Amino acid sequence: MKYMIYQMDVVVANPKENQIKIEKWVEAQVTKSKPDTIVLPEMWNAGYALDQLEELADDNGEVTIPFLRNLASKHDINIIAGSIANKKGKAIYNTSYIFNRSGELVYEYDKVHLVPMLNEPKYLNGGEQKAKIFELDGVKMGVIICYDLRFPELMRSLALQGAEVIHVVAQWPTSRKEHWKYLQYARAIENQCYVISANSSGTCNGTNFAGESLVINPSGELVTSGPPEKEATVETSIDLSIVEEIRSNIPVFTSRVPHLYGE
Numbered sequence: 115m116k117y118m119i120y121q122m123d124v125v126v127a128n129p130k131e132n133q134i135k136i137e138k139w140v141e142a143q144v145t146k147s148k149p150d151t152i153v154l155p156e157m158w159n160a161g162y163a164l165d166q167l168e169e170l171a172d173d174n175g176e177v178t179i180p181f182l183r184n185l186a187s188k189h190d191i192n193i194i195a196g197s198i199a200n201k202k203g204k205a206i207y208n209t210s211y212i213f214n215r216s217g218e219l220v221y222e223y224d225k226v227h228l229v230p231m232l233n234e235p236k237y238l239n240g241g242e243q244k245a246k247i248f249e250l251d252g253v254k255m256g257v258i259i260c261y262d263l264r265f266p267e268l269m270r271s272l273a274l275q276g277a278e279v280i281h282v283v284a285q286w287p288t289s290r291k292e293h294w295k296y297l298q299y300a301r302a303i304e305n306q307c308y309v310i311s312a313n314s315s316g317t318c319n320g321t322n323f324a325g326e327s328l329v330i331n332p333s334g335e336l337v338t339s340g341p342p343e344k345e346a347t348v349e350t351s352i353d354l355s356i357v358e359e360i361r362s363n364i365p366v367f368t369s370r371v372p373h374l375y376g377e
């Protein structure tokens with residue numbers, strides 16, 4: 115499966131401009147490289163303008179869903195659509211949408227873990243649904259959002275449901291870039307799956323975002339990386355046949371003793 119990741123410099127507090135940016139990027143890059151799947155970063159509609167989300171957030175995807183549906187079917191691509199600030203009733207969530215190449219919305223996930231360091235709980239609601247896997251081109255996959263990466267239980271639950279590829283969409287700051295990298299390596303090794311991330315670049319309220327979107331294979335080896343702190347397109351192909359091979363060589367899933375973990 116061929117991937118293209120948009121390590122995007124999100125324009126803060128300007129959903130329309132970000133939508134145009136994504137459209138132009140897809141027109142320019144997708145037509146050239148013809149990937150199967152593209153990945154966008156976290157909160158690409160509004161950026162981290164948390165105190166303006168009441169005005170900036172989408173309303174149950176009413177703007178974003180038709181935009182992405184059309185992009186997917188027009189270009190024949192699967193879209194791991196990062197995430198957006200999204201109103202559901204009175205509450206605002208950080209929502210990820212996944213579209214297949216026919217333009218069908220196959221999965222929707224609200225970020226479960228909110229970041230105290232950014233005061234997210236003041237502005238956002240945490241998702242209340244269990245994370246599930248979805249399928250694109252017959253491959254079992256999952257998605258988590260940024261701070262979710264610090265909670266190994268979440269990715270483990272996706273791996274136990276059969277995910278072979280897990281995406282991390284993020285706006286992770288440079289100040290904690292080592293955590294960003296090492297946590298992804300750990301999650302790939304312990305779950306023996308591909309970890310594919312899209313981080314943003316650029317700046318918001320004095321915070322620089324790290325870039326360095328990563329593709330790590332199920333053995334914990336780096337396949338490719340985006341550059342630090344600048345907008346970029348990251349391209350790669352992943353070989354799914356190695357997932358089963360690695361899982362049978364080191365059979366951690368059959369060695370688990372769940373009743374001793376309080377599960």
Ligand SMILES: O=C(O)CCC(=O)C(=O)O
Pocket residue numbers: 156229259260261262264285286287290293
């Ligand atoms: O956990 C971290 O250090 C960064 C998390 C974050 O920035 C986010 O979830 O948006």
